[in-house]
Amino acid sequence: MIIKHIEGATRVLGKSQGYLGLPIRDEMIVCTVNGPETPSMVTAWEPTPDELARLNAGAPVLLRVLGDGHPPVMISVGAPSLDNANGAREDDPGFDAARIAQVIEEEGADGAACGWKPCTGCHETNEGASTGHYPRSKAFGCEVGAGCRECGGLGVVWEHWSARDLEEMAKDLDATSAAPQQPAGSARPVAQSVETRFDAAMAEPGRWRVIMAGARFRLPVRERRTRANWDLAKDVFGLGSTFACILCRRIGLDPDATS
DSSP, X not given: OEEEOOTTXXXXXXXXXXXOXXXXXXXXXXXXXXXXXXXXXXXXXXXXXXXXHHHHTTOOOOOOOSSSOOOOOOOOOOOOOOBOTTSSBTTOTTOOHHHHHHHHHHHHHTTOEEEEEEOTTTOOOBTTBOOSOSOEETTTXXXXXOOOTTTTTSSEEEEEEOHHHHHHHHHHHHHHHSOOOOOTTOSSOOOOOHHXXXXXXXXXXXXXXXXXXXXXXXXXXXXXXXXXXXHHHHHHHTOOHHHHHHHHHHTTOOTTOOO
């Protein structure tokens, strides 16, 4: 099941304990046992396509509670989702998926690296790889977090680096990747170790992600949309496929993603 950001969420539970953040909505209900004004917490979940197929085939819904004490729970079905194929609410007149794509294209044409990315405050990965717990938005071009104060409940944040910023970062990358001076008496030049590049990536992962974003924006449109991050990292950082995958994870990118 995919965690959904429930409408009217009042807080997020579990993140500080090491779990995925779970948005909840606090409500007072009338309980036949505890009486009126009984506090309760409501969460929202969305079945994956595979789970939906199994539900339609008659499979039951299973509820797992950690521990050896079972609290009173209720399972129900909410109102039909108003989400469209782009992950946006159809009843929100302020959302324009076409305009979002147009702005990204315009900024990219000017040499900038920009786009939407999952909010780190409410979206978690497994060493940079998708956990499969968050929906992917076609409009934003990325997975959407559960929503929190850092992103204003959107689940995504906007990132923009101008062409000048990218040029400066490219200079930094050139300086970082430059081979050391050849020692006296050495017959062969000494290449910079992969470990040194990884140390640089861990020191400033955001800058390396931007360099990757800039390299992707400079690809032909078809290749930009289909080339995996690990394959792009091979050329950008001069690595083999295995180390390119590791580097992607270290800077917070899904190696197999194309954005």
